[in-house]
Every structure is written in C-alpha cells, then in structure tokens.
Amino acid sequence: MTAPQFDQGRHWRAKLGFIVLSNEETVEDDVFRLAPPGVGVHISRVQSADEMTADTIALMRNNLCYSASLLLPGIPLDVVCFTCSGGTMAMGEDVACAAMKEACPDAQATTVIGASIRALKHIGATRISVLAPYPPFLNEATKAHLQANGFDLMAYHSLCYETNAQITNTAPEFIYERAVEIFRSGSDALFICCGALRSLEVIDRLEQRLNVPVIASNQAMMWDCLTICGITDSISGYGRLLGTRDC
Template identity: 30%
Template sequence: MTETRTAAKIGVLVPFTNTNLEPDLEMLRPPNTTIHFQRMGGYDVNEIPGSDQMAGLGASDISHDLRMISGVRPDVVLYGCTSATLTHGPSFDAELAQQIKSESGALSLTAAGSLIAAIKALGATKVGFSSPYLGEINVQAMDFMAQNGIETVRCADVGRKLGNYGQGELTPDDVYELACQADHPQAQAIILSCTDMRSVEAIDRIEATLGKPVVTSNQAMMFCLVRALNLPRHDALPGRLFDLL
C-alpha cells in the first residue's frame, strides 16, 4: 500500500559524526511519517568525547540548524544527542527544548528528556545504566537521573576511551554484553544511553535475557514522539516500553 506521508514530518538534529541515529529512526519510523535530518557541528571530531566537549556541543549555537530543519515545516524536532544535555543538567535540557520549539514552531523532544520520560512511564525508580561514555559523563548522567528521582544501582561502561567514531562502531553484541553488565537485582529497568550506540537492535534480546524493560535513547525519543502525536503503534517498535502506548 502506498504511504500517504501525511501523518507527521519529523525533524532531527544529529551530531555530524553520528552514523546510527538515522538508520535507527528509519527502522522505528511510524507509517505515513517522513524523517528529515540536519547535522550539527560544535565539537572536534579528533577529540575523545569527554564532558567538556559534549557540554560544548550542547551549548553551541544551533540557530542555523534550526533554520534549515524548519524548511520542511516539521511537526516535531528531535535533539539527537543525549550527552550534550546530560552534561548540563535538567534545567538546561528543558531550556534547549523550549528554544527549539520557539525557533522551529514544532514540538521539541530531546534525547535526554525522552530517556527520563520513558523511565518514568515505566514506573522505574532504580535502574542499571550503561553507555559508551567516559566515566565523567556517566557520573553526570547518573546525577541527571537522580535529579529526576531515578537512582542508578549499577553503572557499566565499555572500560576504554572511545572516539567519536568508536561509539558508533560498537556492535549490537557489544551493547548486549554492556547491558548485562549493568544489571543488578534491584534494577527495575536497564538504560542504554547514546544516540550513536546500536542499542535498538539489541532491545528484545536483552529483555528476553534479563526479564526487565530496556530504555535506549533512540527508542525513548520515538516513544515520546508517538505518544505526543497520538500515532498508532506499529510492529517495528521493540521493547516493553511500547506496550504502554
């Protein structure tokens, strides 16, 4: 059946080295919607993405990017980098979402804000957390969640420094192992943070192994988008999170 392409236009701001957000969102895309990407700079591709670099990305001027993505007249704009606002805190994240809404005229959802909204939708207050970030960003991520009433009972990282391309080169098997390392008897959900990590493909396998819901950055943005726009659930949406729709 021919798609109408009239249900929603989805604009996405994506860091310019990210290679996995686009295919993930195409996999998750609701029928009759279209997705339009605008790449963001604001960081040095040759630096290890530490706290300062990610905070710099979050604070960079995105006015040009918003003008470009506004050209498609989007219904929603996703800010597709989790750590860029995790490193600043919840107030900054909310203010950035408001800036995007004001300048684009569209509903705005950030990756970090969506992660929190998805965890709260599941009713989880204790989580296992994993990411490809350096330790300092993980500490800031745990604080971000704590300020939202979510306790991290175990944190797992990859155990080595990954460059901007290294995060995206982790395989779904790598992500599965990382998620299992983040499990804890008290964890009510497993959180996989990073829009460039291939977490979406591992969700069903992780949930089958651990018996707990999994929340990933890209899945959480799509959950919040589908819920906010009141779009129907479809078969390509993985994980227990979407049972809440």
C-alpha cells in the same frame, strides 16, 4: 483537462525533525527504521568533533539553533528533537529546547535524554541499571541527571570511550554481553544511554534474558516523538515500550 489533485503528501500523520551530530552514524538509520507509515523523518546535522570534551559540547550548543533552522524551512514540523544525550545533559535540556524552539516555534521541542526519562517513568521504573559509553565528565553529569529525576541507580557502568567513533563502532553483541554482565537483580529496567550505540538490535533479546523492560535512547526517542503526536502504532522487534505501547 483534469485539474491537479493534491493531498497531504507522504507525511500526512506527522513531520518529525531530528538534529544529529555531524559525525554521527547510528541515529539517522534508527529513526528511519522505526518511523511508522505516514510519519516523516527529517534530518539536520550540528557541527561537532569526534572527541567528547567540554569545548566540543559548547560548539554544539552555539550551532544548535542554526541546525534546527535547516529542517524544512517554511514548513511546520510537529516535533523537533536533539539526539545527543551527553550533549543535552552537559548544556542543559532547557538550553537545548530553547535553541530549537527559536528556529522552529511551531514544533514541540524535545531531547533524547528527556524522552528516555519519560519512557522510564512510563514503565514505572524507579530502580535502574544503566549502561553508558561516556568519558568521566559526562558520566558524572549522567548520574546526576538521572538521580535528579528520581531514579535509584542500582548499577551504573560506563565503557569510558573518548570518541564518537568508538561508540558507533561498538558491536551490538558486545553491548548485549556487557549489559547482561552489569545488570543488577532488583532493577525495574535496564537503560542503555546514548543514541550512537547500536542497541536497537539487542533490545528484544535483552528483555527476554533479563525479564525486565529495556529502554534504549533511540527507541525511547521515537516513542516520545510519536506520543507527542498522538500516534500509538505498535512497532514490533524493539522491546515492550514500542511493541505494546503499554508496559
């Protein structure tokens, strides 16, 4: 009788853990779509509410460590990532990463907004136009965070939504049209902030129309996670950042 044969499993290149909001419908689809062969995508959810308020963000912060602990217990992850930009900026990136590291000490902890900042710097952008969906208190936090990281906001436009459902159900064509409308000449890049927006579908078209790189939250997040793992596969159809890995 032949002895059992073992290999490294399907996820032999990297294991990525993502913490998404309990009522989120976009991020999970996007990360599975973007993951190259041999890269595992593992999902946990953190308790949240449809309305975006200071109280609901506090709820996320208090449960983030527990949610991270549910990602492949006993099996080391390469990266663990919190996928809510607004929540991260409101609670602080250091707070979010510390909570994830407590549960996943062997993994590199990152966040979607941290990934977006690194992606914008990678392409050499300093002057940016920004499209976001947030209510007023998160808009102020977003502007302050981007400016603190050295970006000149040539334009900042918010859809001023109050609920996650509004963000998730915004049609990609509307995102495209509004992005074209708010983009300011002289910007080095367009940044579409928030992983719940279905922006993957329009990145390529926007780059062709605006003739600048477009950074969108989930695209930047996957780029960052793969970069941390030393994976440099080109992934076509989602902008220059992933398509060439060299902007």
